[in-house]
Amino acid sequence: MNNRFIFLLSVVGVLAAFATAWLTGRPTVAQPPVFNPAQNPYAQGIYANGIIESAQSHGQNVNIYPEVSGTIRRILVSEGDAVRAGAPLLQIDDSIQRATVAQLRAQMEAAATTLQALRAQPRKETLAVSQAQERQARADLETARNQYDKQQRSYQIEPRSVSLDALDTARNKLETAQAAHAVAQRQYELTRAGAWSYDIRNQERLASAADRAYQAAAALLDRYTLRAPVDGVVLSVNAALGSYASPQGVYDSYTQGALPALVMGADTGQYDVRCYIDEILISRLPAPERIVAQMAIRGTNVKLPLQYVRVQPYVSPKIALSNQRQERVDVRVLPVIFRFTRPRDVRVYPGQLVDVYVGRRN
Incomplete structure (x- = not known):
């Protein structure tokens, strides 16, 4: 009974071995690719990596850096929002600068009030x-x-009626009254003349300096709110509430x-495509008027001129x-910018990498 069971197991093992050998020996049929890899459409086309950017008349996308340092208190936009030039985007804590502006404004107003009082x-x-006071001095x-005068006339009529001491005292009082009246008159003229x-x-000058200091502080206060420099779309918000921002930017833990x-x-x-041509291929670039190019969107079969x-x-x-410019690389490249209009049925975004072939127009 045991020998028969062992014999059956051996037969099953042999059959399983033949089945496995037959299955593994069958030729494997390759699965069709989900999308066709980019192919060079030109006889001597140059391949380059490209990155999609929003269309700009000059330069690249607009990178917005704060002009002051501080903690971010409010973020007023979201990625993808369309904004107008001058629209507020982000606010940095401005409590200290706001107090400084209030103090300088008070000083400016005080200086202006003093000037108004002088005028x-x-x-x-x-x-x-x-x-x-001048009238009183004149009356005295x-x-x-x-x-x-009375004592002098009396003395002239009868010298014994007035003593010389009394006559000298009256003369001294007259001279003192004359001096006091002169001082009161000059003081009245000085007062009537107004401020020097x-x-x-x-x-x-003090009021102008105070006003300029206030205006400068107010202008700096406005820098605590980042505003859109141009009409456009917010592509990326790299800041977070409570994070620290400076004119160097916002720290990114990834990079x-x-x-x-x-x-x-x-x-x-419209979108721009910034291509990076390897420096050893620069000599093969056609003249600008003869350049043609085609872009292939990775992961799709979409190709656009x-x-x-x-x-x-x-x-x-x-x-x-x-x-980052600090990245150590041995390859140097020449940026070449192309442009295309996005078809309605194609979804692309700035920052997306694409394959580009650059050829020569016959």
Whole structure:
């Protein structure tokens, strides 16, 4: 019984071995590709990596950096929002600068008030007091003069009627009253003349300096709100509430470098493709009027013709990995910019990598 069971197991094992050998020996039929790889449509076309950007008349996408440092308190837009030039995008904590502006405004208003007070001199109340003092001094002078004249006439009529000491005292009182009246009269004229022109000019300069300091502080306060420099679309928001921003940008933990707080692109319905031509292939580039190009979108069978726009005439290091100039690479490339209009049934985004072939028009 046991021998028969062992024999059956052996037969099954042999059959399984033959089946396995037959199955593994069958030729494997390759699966058709999901999409066809990009093929060179030109006889001597040059291949290049390309990156899609929003269409710009000059340069690349608009990278927005803060002009001041501080903690981000509000983010007013989302990625994909269409904004107008001047629209607020992001706000940095401005509490200290706002207090500084308030202080400088108070100083500016105080300086302006002082200048206004100088220009309004003399005050009618002050002028009235000075005038009253001049009248009093004049009345005292008349009294002293009358007293002296009486005693002098009496002395001339009868010398024994007035002593010389009394006559000298009356003369001294007259001279004192004359001096007091002269001082009161000059003081009245000084009061009536108003503020000194030099004091007014000096206060004008102080008021102007205070106003400029206030205007500068207010302009700096406005820098705590990042605004859209142009009409366009918000492509990327690299900031987060509570993160620290500076004129160098916002720290990115992935690249361990600084990124712009926001990136904006144009909303024109057209896109640019920035191609990087290897420096050893630059000599094979056709003349600008004879350049033709085709773009293949990776992961699809979509191929679109490209229109030549311009060459960025500076061969720079290829920094496609981290977008940082510190990236150590041995390859240098020449950027060439093309343009295309996105078909309605094709979905592409700025920042997307594409395959580009550059050829020569016959």
